[in-house]
Amino acid sequence: MEEVSPNAPGLECARDWLTRATSLAVLTGAGISAESGVPTFRGAGGLWRDHKPEDLATPEAFARNPLLVWEWYNWRRERLAQAQPNAAHHALVKLEIRVARFTLITQNVDGLDDRAGSGKILKLHGDIWRLRCTACGANWPDRRVPLPKLPPHCGCGGLARPGVVWFGEPLPEGMMKEAEHAVSSAEVVLVIGTSAVVYPAAGLIPYAKHAGAKVIEINTEDTPYSGMVDCALRGAAGAVLPRLL
Numbered sequence: 001m002e003e004v005s006p007n008a009p010g011l012e013c014a015r016d017w018l019t020r021a022t023s024l025a026v027l028t029g030a031g032i033s034a035e036s037g038v039p040t041f042r043g044a045g046g047l048w049r050d051h052k053p054e055d056l057a058t059p060e061a062f063a064r065n066p067l068l069v070w071e072w073y074n075w076r077r078e079r080l081a082q083a084q085p086n087a088a089h090h091a092l093v094k095l096e097i098r099v100a101r102f103t104l105i106t107q108n109v110d111g112l113d114d115r116a117g118s119g120k121i122l123k124l125h126g127d128i129w130r131l132r133c134t135a136c137g138a139n140w141p142d143r144r145v146p147l148p149k150l151p152p153h154c155g156c157g158g159l160a161r162p163g164v165v166w167f168g169e170p171l172p173e174g175m176m177k178e179a180e181h182a183v184s185s186a187e188v189v190l191v192i193g194t195s196a197v198v199y200p201a202a203g204l205i206p207y208a209k210h211a212g213a214k215v216i217e218i219n220t221e222d223t224p225y226s227g228m229v230d231c232a233l234r235g236a237a238g239a240v241l242p243r244l245l
């Protein structure tokens, strides 16, 4: 494993692997959106305002106090509406155009990849811009900021919830199978801006390694998998990723 700052030789081998790759999978976390002004989950000045994630991003919290949970999501949506995709999001779009087989797997719910123009996106943890009815199961996009009424309701009168996956909830049907297929058939897997502590998403990293992929990590800090990857590039995604193109 090589640890490098953004302008060191490790960049060379990472760039070389990416240039030769005909199949690429990318796993991203909140760190890729940090340079868009979106706070991360576990970093300083965290996204959770004065709440712990377990307090709000769980079905129990929603059942207990749907209004509080919706006020928090409404606040996040308002912040996201002001954010723009950054150089890292745009670099991923360039890679998707260049590499024959490309899959973006994200833990993020912020929709910045869609706005950057990414095509094939597996949203492991759902999408903050979609709502789902707790009564009839209807699922629809709603980009209104702020939402006119909290908590929002479905046309059937049922209470709507954010279209995201909370702690203790299963990922969307088939999503992990598709993500595992993408990383196991990729020659190179890029792991960008994730603390690699949330499962089953983080399990894709050892899964990729065991399937024989070259794994490149881009992060400002060490993660539990930094010792396992083939190349650990230390730096901000918006600075490092464009240099790999």
Ligand code: BV8
Pocket (backbone or CB within 6 Å): 028, 029, 030, 031, 032, 034, 035, 040, 041, 042, 043, 057, 107, 108, 109, 125, 164, 165, 166, 167, 168, 169, 170, 171, 192, 193, 194, 195, 196, 197, 198, 199, 200, 218, 219, 220, 221, 223, 235, 236, 237, 238
């Ligand atoms: C499930 C959506 C089962 C909502 C989120 C004990 C051990 C192992 C697992 C568990 C356990 N106890 C419980 C579990 C399971 C749990 C889990 O993993 N908990 C963890 C905390 C221990 N997982 C679940 O509950 C999952 N479901 O297991 O279901 C099941 C099966 C069948 C039937 C019933 C149940 C569901 C997990 C999904 C939870 N939802 N979010 C919302 O967003 O509101 S999680 C949340 O964390 C986000 O999705 C986020 O993406 C995700 C991971 O965080 P990161 O993206 O990595 O962000 P973080 O801030 O942590 O890190 C940022 C990184 O970027 C850092 O490394 C930083 O250094 C770096 N960085 C910062 N700036 C930059 C940068 N890098 C580059 N450039 C920069 N500029």
Ligand code: ZN
Pocket (backbone or CB within 6 Å): 133, 134, 135, 136, 137, 138, 154, 155, 156, 157, 158
């Ligand atoms: Zn409904």
